[in-house]
Amino acid sequence: MTGQRSDARRNHQRILAVAEAEVAARGADASLEQIARTAGVGSATVRRHFPTRQALLAAVFTERVEHLCGRARELAGADDSRAALLEWVRALVDYAVSARGLADALTYEPPTDVPADAPDRHSCGGDLEAAAALLLRPAARDGAVGPDVTAHDLVTLAVGIALATEHHRDPAAQAARLLRLAIGGLSPAPAPGDR
Known part of the structure; x- marks a missing residue:
C-alpha cells in the first residue's frame, strides 16, 4: 500500500x-x-x-496564483484602497500576460448553482476572485470604484487584456497600455468650461 x-x-x-x-x-x-x-x-x-483539463491547468498555475492571493491579503489593509487594488490588478495582468496558457485557463463563467464549499469551486479563477474581493470591498466603500464592479469583472478584464495582447509584438507593453485605458476610462471627464 x-x-x-x-x-x-x-x-x-x-x-x-x-x-x-x-x-x-x-x-x-x-x-x-x-x-x-x-x-x-x-x-x-x-x-x-x-x-479535467481545467484541473491540470489549475495545478500548473497554483503556485503563482497562491502568490497573487497572498499579495492581495498583504495589500488588503492598505490606507489607499484604490492604489492597493490597482497594484494587485496590474500584478494579475502582468502574470496573465507572461504565463502562457493562464488566460485560457481562466476563461470561464463561474457556476451559479455550485455551493461555495464544493470541491470544484476552488479553482485558479475562484481563488483569484476571492483575492480580488478582499481589495474590491474597501475600494468600493471608499468610492474608488463603481458599486457595480465585481471581482469577476476584474479577473475577466485581466484575462481579456492577456488574450488580446497574446500575439502582439510586445505583449507586456500593450497590456500595460490597455490596462491604463481601462483604469482611466475611454472618455476622461471634460475640464470645467469645456462642456
Missing part, C-alpha cells in the same frame, strides 16, 4: 512537471496525450490525477 502511494505521488509530480513544460511551450491547448507520453504514464493515469 505504501509503495502505491509513493508511486502515485511520483506520478503526480512527474505529470505536473511535464505539464508545466508543455503548457509553457504550447499554452492551454497542450496535448494531454503528449503529457502522458512524456511523463511515461498512460492517459488514464493523467486523468486519474487530473480528471
